[in-house]
Amino acid sequence: MDAFYAAVEIRSRPELRGRPVVVGGGPERGVVLSASYEARAFGVRSAMPSARAHRLCPQAVFLPPDFSTYAEVSRAVMAVFRSVTPLVQPLSLDEAFLDVSGALRRLGTTPLGIAASIREQVAAEQDVTCSVGVASTMFVAKLASRVAKPDGVHLVPADGVRAFLDPLPVGALWGVGERTEEVLGGHGIATVGDVAAAGLTTLRRAVGEAHAAHLFALAHGVDERRVDPHGREKSAGAEETFARDLVDPAALRRELLRLADRTARMLRHRAVRARTVALKVRFADFTTVTRSRTLPAPTDLARDLHATATDLLDALGDLAPVRLLGVRGEGLVPADRAPEQILLGEPEHGWSDAERAADQARSRFGVAAVRPASLLGDRDPARARSPVEAADPARRGHRAQPGAARAASPPEPNG
Incomplete structure (x- = not known):
């Protein structure tokens, strides 16, 4: 979808068409979740601090998010996709992979024909636009959809994959962040074509065995994944930007407990x-660090999440003022197939029963009915209450991480 949150707001308020529109948190500590293309012309981007967006485009219309409406429109758009093929894998409220191999035969059409039909139906029924990337693999289709924006289609034929990929910056490859890009640059590798030409030996020296094989395959357009309509989300978590920076270790641990509980x-x-x-820490200067630790056995207990996140935080040593904290569970497995971890002397089932009983009490009496004792009566003024966080129906005050909740999405990564 193109600038999805902003597009939905404009749909509801036609007088905003043609004007710069920004959806996000307040100007003091909030972040931009979505910006219309008119706002982007002034340099406004998703995940940018709202204060900077105000400076870049003071004439923009700034709106708080309405996640329930976004989720409603998203469901309608996904229904359009599923009317074409049952093989739809949503990635977020505004993005999905579709496998249309069967639909091509059934409908007797072409990939471009299906793309045009989908775009026309979405625009007619929901009054928002979408861009479509068409390719033989998920990775290339994703990149093609970026080229197609806004409101377009881009087809990468099977025999044109290398020509499409080679000029792209190496950061276009999945798994290449700023640090990896810097390391590869030290080896003279700046583009996807450079990765393809470098060879596995050079890549192994730069990034290690497993990562080298992954990047080499992607650079050659090889992606073995298939669209999985039943695929589970791979992570769940919450993060919070504070109204003022935190420096007190006890306050940081309380916030970690709150996030772990959520x-x-x-x-x-x-x-x-x-x-x-996984732990995420963003400091006052916007430097961000992440740390993670794999557990002896999978967990769904706040006690385990909090203990591990606290260890990760303590390992960072003395901290500069903290602007944001996040806790995330990764490598998710179905609870009924997860191995139990029973340690000698540890009343594991007691903790599990207690947290589930708390869930039942919250569902009956409200979220505030039960909370960890150390959070009772907490009125810390450092905690933010932005419109972004208010979207969370389970506990207002947290912004869901990617994969955490369809109805409480992070800044749009796609359009």
Whole structure:
């Protein structure tokens, strides 16, 4: 979808058409979730601090998010996709992979014909636009959809994959972040074509065996994944931007407990457990660090998430003022297939029973009915209450991480 949140807002308020529109948190500590293309012309981008967006485009219309409406429109758009093929794998509220191999034979049409039909139906029924990338693999189709924006289609034929990929910056490859891009640059590798030409030996020296094989395959257009309509989300978590920076270790640990409790409830609600706990810390200067640890056994307990996140935070040593904290469970597995971890002297089932009983109490009496004792009566003014966070129906005050909740999505990564 193209600038999805902003597009839905404009759909509801036609007088905003042609004007710069920004959806996100407040100007003090919020972030931009979506910007119309008119706002992007002034340099406004998703995930940008709202204060900077205000400076770049003071004439923009700034709106709080309405996630329930976004989710409703998303469901309608996904229904359009499923009317073409049952092989639809949603990635977020505004993005999905479709396998139309069967539909091509059934409808007697072409990939471009299906793309045109989908775009026309979405525009007619929902009054929003979508861009479509068409390719023989998921990875290339994803990149093609970026080229197609806004409101277009881009086809990469099977015999044109290398010509499409080679000029792209190496950061276009999945798994290449800023650090990996810097390392590859040190080996004279700046484009996807450079990766393809470098050879596995050079790549292994730069990034290690497993990552080298992954990048080499992608650079040659090889992606063995298939669209999985039943695929489970791979992570669940929550993060929070504070109204003022935190420096007190005790306050940081309280916030970690709050985030761990929220994440654990999310996991239990979905009947999954996390193999890995990830911590995200953003400092006042916007430097961001992430750390993770794989657990001996998967968990859906706040106690385990909090203990691991606290260890990861402590390992960072003395901290500069903290602007944002996040806790995320990764490597999710179905709860009924996760191995149990019973340690000698550990009343594991007691903790599990207690947290599930708390879930039942919350569902009956409200979220505030039960919370960890150390959070009772907490009125810390450092905690933000932005419109972004208010979208979370389980506990207002958290912004869901990617894969955490369809109705509480992070800044749009796609359009």
